[in-house]
Amino acid sequence: MSNLHPALQRVTDRVIERSRASRAAYLALMAEEGDKHRDRNVALPCSNLAHGFAAAGEDKASIMTKAGPNIGIISAYNDTISAHQPYGAYPPQMKLWAREVGATAQVAGATPAMCDGVTQGMDGMELSLFSRDVIALATAVGLSHQMYDSVAMLGICDKIVPGLLIGGLRFGYLPTVFVPGGPMPTGIANKEKQKVRQLYAEGKATRAELLASESGSYHSAGTCTFYGTANSNQMMMELMGLHLPGAAFVQPGTPLRQALTRAATHRLAEITRDGNDYRPLSHCVDEKAVINAAVGLLATGGSTNHAIHIPAFARAAGIQIDWTDLAELSHAVPLLARVYPNGAGDVNHFHAAGGIGYIIRELLDAGLAHRDIMTVGGDDLTAYGQEPWLDGDQLAWRDIGPTGDEAMLRPVGEPFQPDGGMRLVEGNLGRGCFKTSAVDPSRWTIEAPCRVFETQKQVAEAFAAGELDRDVVVVVRFQGPRANGMPELHKLTPPLGVLQDRGYRVALVTDGRMSGASGKVPAAIHVSPEALGGGPLARLRDGDIVRLCAEDGTLSTSADLSVREDAAAPLPQGGTARELFAMFRHGADEAEKGGSAMLALAGL
Template sequence: MHTIIERVTQDIVARSTKRRQAYLARMQAQADKGISRGNLSCSNLAHAVAPFAASEKQSLLDTQRANIGIVTAYNDMLSAHQPYQHYPEQIRQLLFAHGHSAQVAGGVPAMCDGITQGQDGMELSLFSRDLIAMATALSLSHNTFDGTLLLGICDKIAPGQLIGALSFGHLPTAFVPSGPMGTGVSNSEKARVRQEFAAGRTGKTELLNMECGAYHSAGTCTFYGTANTNQLVFEAMGLMLPGSAFVPPNSELRQKLTDKISLHLTTITRQGAQYRPLSQVMDENAIVNGLVALLASGGSTNHTLHLLAVAQAAGFTVTWEDIDALSDAVPLIVNIYPNGPDDINEFQASGGVPAFLTRLHELDLLHMDATPMYGTMHDYLNIPSLDTHGELVYTPAKVPDTSVVIARSATPFSTNGGIKVMHGNLGKGIMKVSALAPENKIVRAPVRVFATQEEVQTAFERGELNRDVVVVLRFNGPAMNGMPELHKLMPILGKLMSDGLKVALVTDGRLSGASGKVPAVIHVTPEAKTGGAIAKIQDEDDVELNGETGELQVFADLDNRPCAPTPELSYHEGLGRELFQMFRNQVSSADTGASVFFQGGDE
């Protein structure tokens, strides 16, 4: 084990002692109550089994047989979640045939950042994670289940389901993926058309045709954004079957994997031979493996929020400083868009997550003694396929010699991880460096300050940004407006960069998980709404962001400056935003996970 990996792991354990002990004690107390259905009254049980046929009721009422709760994020607007429509019936039929049972415990909301980007609804996106956690807990609160299958993939949905399931950590739990859509329009062509549209050189019809060609069928979007980062990281943490993250939807292999995970879960319930609850799987080793996988793959910066919140739900305190320390030890060994030209399907063709984990294992960067929900971590170095009889088999993963998306262990794409923690007199922030050209990792330029994306767009259209510039977009943090993704900025800033200008972004808001070509320090904390230094910066101040050293500096005396007044904007009304004021009042800072449940520190 690499010494830095070991040290960071021990640091997490040491600072989390009280919180982790309290969490495990709570889970043990729930487990000690025994099989949950055995504690229900006859009336309770009758309600729980009422809609089932007589033969199925016998399985549900028999506490020696496992009853699996399904928490589904199905809807037919999200391409990644549309395949989940028929999963519950497939799982139910399979388990009833094997003497067990399954029920849909509940559904959780599932919003798509791709649909809400640049729209008012995006201001609810981050908060949806914690709402989904609550909905997951509410779904499981009927307390009739012996294990949990989570049907969820995308940005805030899967982390939210995991946070909620961790409140029921005495139950074995697994994610059931659905897989990515096929490759459509190339990523370079997408970027070209979007920039041409931003510059006014192409029309909406051409843009819409391109977008519909890129997002064209069921499955996750093919770029390496937050949804696919969820899948890669959660597989590395042992929360799903080995090699299952990126198998295409509706394929025979995908159906076999769904069957296998469903049956496997019954073997690790209290009724099975190898009880393995989620609280045991989600230990410090799994969390650090997830952080290593995030960095080594150049994954979404959104996980600098989500993994901190997930860790807290499991009783651990993880910090941005942990991520920064790991980044010094973890090389970048994956090259998927936006870090490179190829997409997630090419990654899967190169061996997928098992090949990726094999590389990390060769570099001594994984806790191979972690306890995944299936087998051991060595099983996660194998890739699934179907034999000539259509049966599921696993074989050791091997990266093809021709692969351009998974690096050979001796020649990483970068010696450092894909995410850098930035520090300086503007506060702390996150910078995704994996997709940056070397000449764009350091930018120093005068500032233009804005409060909304629309203000930036107007300045761009007027030609006011046709110079070297650091765009500062503030009052977009979690306490202000829920930290929406600033999707409108990327075509604008990308166009300025393509014109040869030195351009960067500094913001207390978020960017899309697929962003990264534009040098940007995001999630800046303290945010402007709570009096952070970013609220004191002014037009024409000189700012430098250095993605090599991690420095974020404004060359001005901020000590005697007042904070800019909070702008009078209609962030809190319309499209349901008025219902989320309690979230804005309660949310923690970005560097503690931007959570309404946890405030950071050992408790």
């Protein structure tokens, strides 16, 4: 397109060239697999086929004769994750809606879906990142039955959407639509929630008061309303054209939510190989779609977890993208949204102000996103710059108009910041990500003596003892994929926030994760190479001067690390089945490549 921003074009061209061989190999495999499994009634022997529809009830005859397309449903439903609880009702409804258009639907398989909110600071968090690989593998097991002509992916939260996408891409000859469930209604004010958390960290609020506050925030079915990884997932699916347009942030249990799910089911029957509008996932997820996901992340100040997830799911499609690419895009893409924890309002306020449709329209008009991608909902990305609504009982789309709240959503010409919400920092301590969108620019540069820890608990104890009441760079190491599965270190945010509010110059440096809820404290996260196995963080000592600067992209120390031995890594801990995940830790690659054992061992 003629008005494409030069930086977007430059990064896209570089990713295409870098990926040329791997992308060609992937597409060749998908073409071969698609031809092999073109007709299940031919490819599957009768006994196999009979097993596949034995319990299909009234749909048995249709599947037996291939009277219409058969939609495979991969569901990450469970009752513990509020975002996924509504999915329990989806398969029976989708079967009815499939019959309306002469199709059938079967639950092809289920995947695990863990909640980082439940496991924060607990042993189970060490399984979190690797649950993405497990989800991808579970998706592949479900689709391996080869009974399906298209796929509905029911998943929303942190590792679930990337895992579903990775697994689905290995069956990329199948058209695939991601079907969201929507956010829960807004609870207590975000500032009040944050205040109670910090009071509790200081010992000024009781556990009962904290629990009452948290329950007032996370209070019903639906996705958590802050703009963390789960809602960033939904944003990316829109920018990649893998939802129906505008489906991301419509609340559960509403007529519009049901209409969008029904329309997604109908669409899955229309875009199969046997129709006139074949839209395989392998062609929808190309280099331009991956770049769009990165642009959306930057324009909205989305979760830093996607600096790991984007390279991972891109690899599954034969596409190679790295943090240098994200950093260059970040310099060109303005920050158009401030959603909590980057602003006061949550995703419901964001949606009401114009939401993701407004963002997409602004990016397209400014040449900052690729319009010419294959989407599941239209000829290109244009329709995703509109919003869905019900015209009577009919689903329709309409123009959004200007922003409804300039404190939350702004046009490209008047952004919150001239560049995106994420920067690459690098130096003699490695490479890491710095999320600037939530951090006051006066704190983008921190230079101070460091204090080195190996667990969140050690940091909390030092904070409680008053040992951190000074300018300090808190280093938490041996938190990478190979060390302990790279857990989120979300429990660091309240004490570090308290120190900052007391007037100290504070920063965090870690080879662990902080997620989309990392907040206002400057941090270099995902530092690679990780401390285990020779990364430079293993040679830092208490008192070394560390400089972290988002302005010039620096992550360094003045200490001479070359004369030091690596600190001894903590022994791997068992319990909570962590021992069963040893193979994932041993095989994991660096965070910049996606922190995946599965992709590394597969040679992708």
